[in-house]
Amino acid sequence: MRPKIVLFGDSITEESFGDGGWGASLADLLRRKADVVLRGYSGYNTRWALKVMERVFQAAGDGGAYPSAVTVFFGANDACLPERCSGFQHVPLLEYKQNLRSIVSFLKNRWPRTVIILITPPPIDEEARLRYPYIENTIGLPERTNEAAGTYAKTCVAVASECQIPAIDLWSKMQQIPNWQIECLWDGLHLSRVGNKVVFEEVTNTLKGEGIGAEDLVVDLPLIEDVDPKKPLTAFDDQVTSSGPKTSPILGLIETKPRQLRIPVAFLQRLPEQRVRTELRLTARLKQWRRSTSRWKTALRYQIQIVQCSDDTCARSYEELGFSL
Template identity: 40%
Template sequence: MNNKLTWPKIFLFGDSITQLSFSQDGQWGALLADYLQRKCDVINRGFSGYNARWCKFVLPQILGSDDAASVAAVTIFLGANDSNDGDLNPSQHVPLKDYREDLTEMVQYLQSIGIQRERIILITPPPCDEDAWGEECKKKDKPMSKSNTLTELYAKNCAKVAIDCGTQCVDLYKAMIKSEEWKEMLCDGLHLSQTGSHLLFTLLQPVIDKLTSDVVFKFPLWDKVDYMNPKVSLCSANTSS
C-alpha cells in the first residue's frame, strides 16, 4: 500500500513578475507559500521577458492532464511585456487582439485537461511608472517602449477575458492605480516592490481561501502528537490538526 501523502498545488504562471515572486521585493509568491504552509505547495513557473504568445506554447509542457487532480489553483499573470509598443519593441509586443486570444486559449487548455475555470485566476498587469522604467531602460541602453496608457488597455482586456471565460480575476492594475502612492508599489517602474507584492497577496488571499477551504492541514501540531506513541498520531488516516 502506498501511504505517501500529496499536497494540493498552486501553480504561478507568467512573466518576470511571477519569476521574481519569491525574491526580496517581488515576494507575493513567497507570501502565498508561507500562508499555505502544510496545506499546499506553491510552484513558481515564471519566465522573465515572456509574453502570452510564447507562454501558450510553454503551458502544455508544464501542466498536463495527470496534474489536474492535484491543482488547487493556477494564476496566469501576463501583459506587462505584451503591452510594449510594437514599433519600439516588436520582439515582446503582442497585439491586443492576439493577447486576448492567447489568454483565452490558455484558459481553454487548462479546462481541457480537467482544471475547473473557477480554479483559474487571471491577474491583470500592474501600472507602469514611465519615468522610473525609462531610467532603467537608459541604464541598459534600451528604448523606453512602455506606456501606462497601453498597459491600462491590456489590463482591461485581461479582466474582460476573465469575465468572458468565467474565470477568477484579480485586477491588480485597478487596485494599484486608485492609490496615490501606486508608484511606490513598483521597485523599478515595472516590477513589484514589497509594498506592491503585499497588495497582490492581499488581493489573492480571499480567492485562494475559497479555493482551498476543504484542504486539511497536514499532520498534527507538535503538541498534539502522542509522544508516548507517535505512530498513532502520525500514521493514522486523519493527518490534520
C-alpha cells in the same frame, strides 16, 4: 495528496519567490497545506506562453498532478509598444485577448476542476522605465506606457468575465494606493515589497473565495501539539489530525466546518447513488449554495458523517472522479 497551486506568468511571477515576494508569501501561508509551484518566465508574453504550455503543464497521465489552482499573470510584456526598444515583446491587443482565451481553454480542457485566476498587468511608471530600460533605449521614450497597460488590463478582466473565472485587476488596485509609482514599483514595472504584498493579498482573497484558502486546507500530518508525549506514535494512527479540517476518504474534499463538506454537484453526479448514500450517509439537511465567481457554480452543501473505506474503495472513487492517487 497535497493540493498544488501553480503560478504561471512572466518576470513578475518568476521573481515572486524572492525575498518578500508574493509567491514566497503564499508558499509560507500554505506550508504543510499545499505545494506552491513556480512557473514564471521573465520576458515572456502570451504568444510565447502558448508556445510552451505543453511543456510547462504535464498531463496527469504523464506524471503531472491535478492543480487546485493556476494563476495566469501575463500582459506587461504584451503591452510593450511595438515601435520602441522592447517592441519584440509586443503582442497586439486582439491577439492578446485570443491568447488569454486559448490559455484558459487549454487549462480547462486538461483540468476541468482547476480554479484559473487571471491577473492583469500592473500600472506603469513611465518616468522610472526611462531609468531602467531592458535594452538600450536610443529614442528616449519609455517602452511601456500606463495607458497601454490599462488597455491590456481591461481586456484581461473582460476575458475572465467571458470565461466565468476570477480576475485580479492589479492595474486598478495598485493605483488606489497613494504614490503608487514609488510605493508599489521599484523600476516602474516590477514589484516592490508593498506591490508584492498587494498581489499576495489579492491572490489569497481570491483563493479563499474559491474555497481553497488557508483555512480550508488540511494540515499535512499531525502537528507537534497533537502528539501525546506519553504515546507519540498514536498520533500517526489516524488519517486526519485533530488540529485541522478533515478530509473525506471518498472524495478527498476538505471539511471546512465540523461535519460539513463542500461538494460540487458534478462530483455527486459521477458517483453511483448507492455509494453516496451508504458511504457518505448524507443527512436530511442540505442547502443550495451559489457563488457567481466560484468554480462550483451551483453546489450543494451537505452536513455528513465521514465513513472510512478501504484503500481499494478510495482508489476506485478517485478514479471515477478523474483524480489519480
